[in-house]
Amino acid sequence: MTLSQIDEEVAKLLQLKAQLGGDEGKHVFVLKTAKGTRDYNPKQMAIREKVFNIIISCFKRHGAETIDTPVFELKETLTGKYGEDSKLIYDLKDQGGELLSLRYDLTVPFARYLAMNKITNIKRYHIAKVYRRDNPAMTRGRYREFYQCDFDIAGQYDAMIPDAECLKIVYEILNELDLGDFHIKVNDRRILDGMFAVCGVPDEKFRTICSTVDKLDKMAWEDVKKEMVNEKGLSEDVADRIGEYVSMQGGQDLAERLLQDPKLSQNKQACAGLTDMKLLFSYLELFQVTDKTSSEKVRTTETQVLVASAQKNLLEERLKLTSELWNAGVKAEVLYKKNPKLLSQLQHCEETGIPLVAILGEQELKDGVVKLRNVASREEVRLISDQNH
């Protein structure tokens, strides 16, 4: 049958269905949401708001903007972008106008937005619902309407810095959400492809072997190897060679070692990937992402600096400095006390998680200095004013 013949037959059958009363014969008040969708009740909304606030604060802290796109796109915008998954796209009925489909993810709309507005550089986040007609038998309990929360950096930049920032953001978010311990796996498409090449995987099998290797997080190596050999037609030798590599984990040291690997070092792609992996890890160290012991307390305020005094009669100076900080957009607090004790001011910081305290003291004021202390580490920095403050 040709496509148009199929369309004709479908149309005839739907017409017949409509005539038979379709699903409209019954006027029962069906009190349900559509399959695969759900309401959010107030409790769920409160939790959702908390999670969004943490995530969005992180994005904003990193200087990201946000955009929004329509819930449906022109069908042709989504056509040909999702491969096999295209059959899961929700189409709108042809009601005599443009053919439309509900968005399947936020990435294709993002690409359309960039191209449409001729944007070459942007750091954006987008939190919105997407729609997939998942087959209920296959994926019991999965939603067909669900949130996606994307962060992307578009543009030509010096290598690996934006990549490192993305990882820093994931790290910050997972810490703040307080979900327990986590780890982030990194790899590189070029290293994978180089690895397949030196193991003897034929070029045309790269992608399909890649999706088999991907199953290692769910299946044991023996089963993955079986699939490679029995279903994907690799020889046992090749599979074993792959097996040696994919069992490797490490940090910057692994990247160094692999650059010395006799086979991999001959592969141009792998070398490029490994060199960038080393660079990435050096930035991750500067970003302190390799440190796993930090876990931030969930705060209810966003205050960054408490303006405090070490002696009495410094209320005026405290208020003035606080006001200047607010004018500069810094989130600052000051205790509503004319002569608070330093200890209670520090306690307030610890209780509410304020990270920095600016301590005004008589002697320092004479010297034109303000001490800025990191509450957690107690490290101090002395601010010298060039002006009369």
Place this chain on the structure above:
Amino acid sequence: MTLSQIDEEVAKLLQLKAQLGGDEGKHVFVLKTAKGTRDYNPKQMAIREKVFNIIISCFKRHGAETIDTPVFELKETLTGKYGEDSKLIYDLKDQGGELLSLRYDLTVPFARYLAMNKITNIKRYHIAKVYRRDNPAMTRGRYREFYQCDFDIAGQYDAMIPDAECLKIVYEILNELDLGDFHIKVNDRRILDGMFAVCGVPDEKFRTICSTVDKLDKMAWEDVKKEMVNEKGLSEDVADRIGEYVSMQGGQDLAERLLQDPKLSQNKQACAGLTDMKLLFSYLELFQVTDKVVFDLSLARGLDYYTGVIYEAILSQTIPAPAEQNGADEAGVSVGSVAGGGRYDGLVGMFDPKGRKVPCVGVSIGIERIFSIMEQKAETSSEKVRTTETQVLVASAQKNLLEERLKLTSELWNAGVKAEVLYKKNPKLLSQLQHCEETGIPLVAILGEQELKDGVVKLRNVASREEVRLISDQNH
């Protein structure tokens, strides 16, 4: 063929079509959004966030919770609820499963939610997009996807108190949004119906005459009268009698006067409405909003499901904007209208299998209209709208300071400071300063070789160029 056999055959054919590659022949990237929809760019999102924060703060201040519902409902849920407007509903394609439609408003999903969860009392707000296939020729510039912002109080309570709170909320929101002067018209379905009855309108013409009266905010009385007489078949006498009433406006005093009106006072419905109107005004006085509320007999509002008080908020400064998208539920709300609502006691009962009534009163804020007003204000104002909230850019004055920049930026992030760093190993100081000016970042931390040796970081106020030198007691 039975229905299920049809479904099976359709599924098989669609499967075959998908295998044949469906519509995937062409791989052109068409660079448009669907008709009647638009993207929100970062500036618009920043304005949107500001507006939502003001509105949501107000709802929260009044103790409202929020819910969310799916973007599409079962087609049968929406069927029969919108009268003539039903043809504007977006349907999803029959792909072998349930028949679905995109939600047309937030009120019907709310009624479904209440009935489904057997809820009898709730004070809820819901801000989300709704979908209407407006005919572009008729309503040029209107969006087909637009935000609605609804606040509703459901439950059996003592008369008019929740109704008064809704008006107080509209008042607070419009004040805080700083959109200039506004007034809120109130009326009551029962007063309207009573008025029509005593003027001699036949029962079966009530609703259609109501929608004609509704046009008084856009058309002069002469034209409205013409429509009543020529198109809707009223006699001139009846039309004139209506004309006398609908020109009346006032406050609690008007309600008092009308309760003395020889004809109206004989009509039970009108009396009930007028008594409640007096009560409403007494509460509005306690809430201190009477300075902006007017009892206006010409206010009609199109929707069928209102059963009691109805209201509409109108900005005095009508900035004529091309995309006159209102958040109200029906077409034909006047220019300058930014909110509308009323009491609808019968809707939830339509969803409940036992027909249990849950009385509701609510308001819909015309948020798209507010967005476009705020966007226009932003354009004409000298103040720049920032699209990010970054406070500090970490910059370097010389080459080879990337490591120090990344370290300091990371420490700032760890301390919760909103910071950025350019993705360049050796950026020029000038381009870093320019980035601050373009995006409104107020402070720049400048790292320099000499300063690093001295253990100092310069913190500069971008606008004023004032600098402060941060001396580190540790090795940084």
